[in-house]
Amino acid sequence: MSAHRSVSSPQPRPAAASTEIRFDARIVLGEDQSLDVPVRFGYRADDPFAVALEFLGPASEAGTWLFARDLLWEGLEKPTGLGDVRIWPPCPCHGRPHLRIMLQGSDGSILLDLPSRKLRRWLRQECFALVPSGTEGDVIDWSAELHGLAD
Structure with missing residues (x-):
């Protein structure tokens, strides 16, 4: 006896689960100079491989x-990244307790210091709770992605 599977009309997809965290980052201007800027990190379950870093307020022109979410996670433990985004872990032995991120674009670069404990907690308790590491591919609608490439 063969199995029968009914095909129903496509249902609208529910709104994606998401999480965000806001805090002040420090733009490093020099050895002893920095500027506090508000930032927001966001994560959406329907884009499971990526995190978004958004500059707020007067620094919003940085966009x-x-x-990669994994790049941010790995950067909490060891230097990582090539190209536009590079991340260094906190280095208490050199008096730097914060996570450091360098963003390089066509208009220049920005060096940021971020509170590593807050960021680590948010990644672990919020982002990896939404989509556990290693399951990112399970939440992507690959048929829709391939269809979008064919158009």
């Missing part, structure tokens, strides 16, 4: 940067 929104998308990069």
